[in-house]
Amino acid sequence: MHAQSGGTSSSYSRFGMGLLNDQSQSFNRNMGGVGQGLRYGTRVNKQNPASYSAIDSLSFILDVGMSLQRTRYSLDSEMQTYDNTAFDHISAGWRIFPHVGMSIGVVPFSSIGYNFSQQNDVVLGIYNQQTATQTISYYGDGGLHDAYLGVGWEPLKNISIGANIGYMWGNVNHQVLQSFAENGTSSSSYSSLSTYYKASLKTWKAELGVQYQYPLNADDELTLGATVGLGHKIGSDASLLRTTQSGDTIQQTVPKAFQLPMTYSIGAAWRHDQQLTIAADVTYEPWASCTAPQLQSNGIYAATKDAYKNHLRVNAGVEYVPERYSPQYHRRVNYRAGLYYSSPYMKVNGADGPREYGITAGLGLPIQNSWNNRSTVNIGVQWVRREAGSNLITENQFRINVSITFCETWFHKWKFL
Numbered sequence: 001m002h003a004q005s006g007g008t009s010s011s012y013s014r015f016g017m018g019l020l021n022d023q024s025q026s027f028n029r030n031m032g033g034v035g036q037g038l039r040y041g042t043r044v045n046k047q048n049p050a051s052y053s054a055i056d057s058l059s060f061i062l063d064v065g066m067s068l069q070r071t072r073y074s075l076d077s078e079m080q081t082y083d084n085t086a087f088d089h090i091s092a093g094w095r096i097f098p099h100v101g102m103s104i105g106v107v108p109f110s111s112i113g114y115n116f117s118q119q120n121d122v123v124l125g126i127y128n129q130q131t132a133t134q135t136i137s138y139y140g141d142g143g144l145h146d147a148y149l150g151v152g153w154e155p156l157k158n159i160s161i162g163a164n165i166g167y168m169w170g171n172v173n174h175q176v177l178q179s180f181a182e183n184g185t186s187s188s189s190y191s192s193l194s195t196y197y198k199a200s201l202k203t204w205k206a207e208l209g210v211q212y213q214y215p216l217n218a219d220d221e222l223t224l225g226a227t228v229g230l231g232h233k234i235g236s237d238a239s240l241l242r243t244t245q246s247g248d249t250i251q252q253t254v255p256k257a258f259q260l261p262m263t264y265s266i267g268a269a270w271r272h273d274q275q276l277t278i279a280a281d282v283t284y285e286p287w288a289s290c291t292a293p294q295l296q297s298n299g300i301y302a303a304t305k306d307a308y309k310n311h312l313r314v315n316a317g318v319e320y321v322p323e324r325y326s327p328q329y330h331r332r333v334n335y336r337a338g339l340y341y342s343s344p345y346m347k348v349n350g351a352d353g354p355r356e357y358g359i360t361a362g363l364g365l366p367i368q369n370s371w372n373n374r375s376t377v378n379i380g381v382q383w384v385r386r387e388a389g390s391n392l393i394t395e396n397q398f399r400i401n402v403s404i405t406f407c408e409t410w411f412h413k414w415k416f417l
Contacts, residue, residue, distance in 0.1 A: 008111040009071065009082040011138070011393055012354055012386065014174060016292060016307055016346035017258070018112035018143050023047075025089055026065045026403035030362030030380035031317025032338020034279040036225035036267025039160075039211060042374045042407040044093035044103050047265075047281075048225045049162030050209040052093060052101035052152025058409050059374070061093040063105075065403030072396045086111070088401065099154040109144040109168060109205075122180070137177040144170035146205055158213040166205035172238070173198055192245040199238040199293070201258060206230045219273040229263030231290070238293035240301040252301040259290035261308075267315075277319040285311040287345045309352060311345035317360070334364030336380070344388070354386035354395070362401065374407040 013019045024047055028035045035047025041056035044063055055061065065088035072081050091105030117137040145168065152162035174197040209227040216222055238257035242250045267281035287308035294304045317338030322331040338360045344353035362380025379402055386395040 008086075008113045009084055009115070010386070010395060011073075011114045011116060012346070012348065012388075012395075013110075013112045013114055014138065014140055015348055015353060016287075017172070018110040020110050020345060021108040023089070023107045023109065023146070025063055025091065025405075026362070026378035026380060026401050027319075027334070027336065027364060027405075028317075029088075029382065029401055030336040030338065030360050030378065031279065031319055032340045032358070032360050033313075033315040034267060034269070034281045034317040034338060036209075036227065036265055036281045037211065037223040037269030037279050038225075038277070039213070039223055039269075043405060044091045044105070046089075046091060046103065046105065046107065046148070046150070046164065048209040048211060048227050048267075049103070049150040049164045049207065050152050050160040050211040050225065052103050052150055052162055053099055053154040053160040054152075055093050055095050055101035055103075056407075057095045057098070059094070059407050061091075062406040063089065063091045063403060065089050065378070065401060067399050067401045069397055069399040071398075073393050074396075075391075075393045084113075088403065096151075101152045103150045103152075103164075104148065106145060106147045109146045109170070111143040112140050112172060112174075113143075115139045132180045132182045135179050135181065137179075138175070139177075140174040142171040142173045144168055144201060148205070152209075158215075160211045160213075162209045164205075164207045164209075167202075168205045169202045171198070171200050194243045196241045197238070197293070198241075199236060199257065201234055201236045203232070203234040203236065203260070205260070207263065221271050223269045223271070224266075225268070226266045227263070228265075229260075229285075231260050231262040231286075233291070234258040234260065238301075238303075240293075240295065254293045254301055254303050257291065257293040257303040259292075261285045261287045261290050261311075274324050275321055279318075280316040281314070283311075283313040283315075285345065287311050306350075307347055309344055309347060311343055313340065313342040315340040329366065332366050334376070336364065337361045348388060348392060351389055351392075354388040354392070356384060356386050358382060358384045364405075367404075376405050376407075378403045378405060 024033050038045050039051045039054040045051040067086050069084050089107045093103040095101045119135050121131050122134045146166045148164045148166035150164040154160040176195040178193040207227050207229040211225040214222045238254045240252045263285050265283040269279035271277045288310045291303040292307035320335045340358045342356040346353040360382045364376045364378050367375040382399040384397040
């Protein structure tokens with residue numbers, strides 16, 4: 001059993017930009033990650049910035065979340081378990097003008113974290129056929145974060161538009177250390193080799209959103225939503241440093257090595273009488289057109305387009321509140337559930353990376369026993385399975401998400417009689 005404090009300990013985070021994070025808030029995540037068609041006056045929904053126009057005019061919203069996770073890694077008959085904690089998000093939202101809402105926040109974009117090794121026997125000499133144990137150790141850490149500022153505006157009744165503009169930054173660090181041992185002691189017959197891959201990324205990020213509310217009848221409403229994220233080349237370099245035991249050093253630098261894809265998302269949410277919400281989203285990201293630094297078979301470190309695959313994600317979720325304004329506490333609890341499927345966005349040694357399946361459930365618990373209290377503690381559980389082809393690791397993850405959403409009435413005007 002091992003415990004680590006990073007956001008992940010997955011060997012799949014060696015590839016691409018690491019494991020992509022779900023950038024939703026806790027209430028979205030507990031509904032399978034949906035968000036394109038969701039609009040609330042008391043929550044911040046970063047999934048679609050057009051939803052900010054629904055933020056209540058008298059409230060200030062602050063949402064902070066984190067997660068705890070246990071992951072079991074299995075390959076053939078071998079298994080290992082890791083525990084991790086991760087920062088999920090911090091966001092705030094408020095209304096700045098009639099029909100105009102704003103949000104700011106920080107969310108993780110990707111996570112890198114792993115530490116493992118492989119051993120095998122090799123022949124050291126051509127004539128004496130002496131063997132030694134070769135150990136290749138892999139270590140990596142880092143990841144990217146997105147700090148955003150968003151605005152949503154409802155210029156026409158039932159039609160809202162919005163935009164998130166962000167600054168994305170982080171580090172990508174990978175190490176591959178190769179050493180040899182004979183009879184349990186270090187061998188000088190073969191020189192050890194250390195390879196370091198490093199990049200410090202800084203770039204912008206932007207997405208545009210739209211929502212359309214269509215009243216079906218007095219109790220039912222359908223909201224359609226869509227967002228487009230703008231892809232672009234990142235103006236940051238990637239470097240490779242290789243050193244041997246004898247002191248030989250090779251260094252290569254790749255300019256503008258990384259790239260972000262366009263992102264296209266559509267979704268819908270049906271809401272009945274402020275009790276039941278059912279939603280579904282589809283997201284497509286053409287990562288195959290993006291570059292990433294790769295070490296070629298000829299020893300050249302270069303930006304190529306063979307590291308990624310086009311990525312598809314499908315989400316569905318439901319939320320049920322028995323009676324939103326009931327004097328009874330348990331009837332004001334928000335009950336949530338969802339599921340999702342995600343195709344691989346990365347390649348692993350030339351083959352398809354892991355597919356991901358997830359099932360989620362959670363509760364939104366009012367902080368105070370008062371019908372007009374809108375602050376909640378959100379608690380959710382999530383099961384995630386990542387699996388790729390044969391001879392690759394399968395991951396089964398159990399995650400607990402916890403967040404606090406403060407939604408307080410700060411902007412009342414006092415009236416004295």
